[in-house]
Amino acid sequence: MAILVIAEHNNEALGASTLATLAAAQKIGADVHVLVAGSGSQSVADAAAACEGVVKVLHADNADLEHATAESLASIVKANAEGYTHILAPASTYGKNFMPRIGALLDVQPISDIVSVEDENTFKRPIYAGNAIATVQSNDPVKVITVRGTAFDAVAATGGSAEIASVDASGNISEKSKFESQELTKSERPELTAAKVIISGGRGMGSGENFQMIEEIADKLGAAVGASRAAVDAGFVPNDYQVGQTGKIVAPELYIAVGISGAIQHLAGMKDSKVIVAINKDEEAPIFQIADYGLVADLFKVLPELKEAL
């Protein structure tokens, strides 16, 4: 019995989400292998080989995999799936894009976004925006699973010395789908899903310019900046800031919600944070029902004060 984890990476470094996925794989047990599909990605294969508990790395390196499409990735995994009882990837937009394709190609029902491993066939996952937790047992011979990163403690990135086997993926490159371009949000700040502190703004911020106040506080706290859907829809900030049921799932030590009402779809993405602070001028706002510290006040008055006080 062996488990295959599909690595998320940028051809240079292994993503933190992969380390959490490896932790879930180790909870299931058995030998853990990692597939790295990329271009010029030797450093990623080396990093995967060094992770605690990894016994083998499959390395598919091909110029056409620089921005690997879901079509190509699924085809590569299918071609190498023999002998694996579980195939895991992070429940990020990366993993969610190709893992269901693998499920369909293998004729199995994938299990999305697991938050716990009960046994090798049984997993817990949130449904209905986290308002219920389902315990799901799979009867398929292969389990195709995406893992919620915030629910598992990352394995150590050192200590392993797995063999690296190269895989020829030249026959698995899809001609039907091609990467054209990307527009990534540039930021010096920590990644939202990995940050220890997050400060998020909502519709109450009023404009994109006003997010400057949030950014200044984030700089002082070494925090990541997030947002509600309403703030993204209004164009205040880019889409990748969205925290929630259909955006990013975060669980930092400290989450500060500013001008966010606390709709269930937003709470679904942040209610597992350790300490929650809410700043809102409406004392009836639902966000206060889950906040450890609530400050009923006008954010335009309070944010400059907070910046000074830090």
Add this chain to the structure above:
Amino acid sequence: MKILVTVKRVVDYNVKVRVKDDNSGVETANVKMSMNPFCEIAVEEAVRLKEKGVATEIVVASIGPAQAQETLRTALALGADRAVLVKTEENVEPLGVAKILKEVVTKESPDMVIMGKQSIDGDNNQSGQMLAALMDWPQGTFASEVNVADGKIAVTREIDGGLETVGLTLPAVVTTDLRLNEPRFASLPNIMKAKRKPLEEMSPEDLGVDIAPRTQTLKVEAPAQRTAGIKVETVAELVEKLKNEAKVI
């Protein structure tokens, strides 16, 4: 070009769902049901493509109980031309959904299938990708922009780092994200007109599809509840608490 749109009937997004006392599932009796919001966005996109002259016909499909007819009628009122209901009382998993849709797609031969990225009940985010794989079609998931030209489409996708654009040959599957468009409301005359648009019914058996579930839900529980903490009066008090009580800054 012909477009197939899929719509799912789900518990309305405003409903605060409750777990049943026997932990067998969530309470759905006497709960408001609506079209999955991502499917509304899918219908809207198809209608806009038709208004632009890119699409010529919009077929809308749903898999579910008899009441899913209402969801299909809503889509017809928003501008779809005809509807297909694959009627079943079973709870169909995404693999089954994809298998059923594969048969519908084979019958209808659309050039594009537009689906939601995620159903807000099961939060699976799987069916579109699975249909695409079963058809051996390319996919553009989590779309915030779709441009059709010369038998190809460019799909801009919302990804964790920002945006990515992929070029796909047609036929293809597109799944919608929130920023793709803002769905319109159906007008009263269009709701009336929709009642006369064709709605065909069939069963998974008619299509020869096995939808036996592959997973079993052993139990459904309420999540750990958070309780409200305290209100602070000033920024100074907040900072003091975060430093000395919570010790997080």
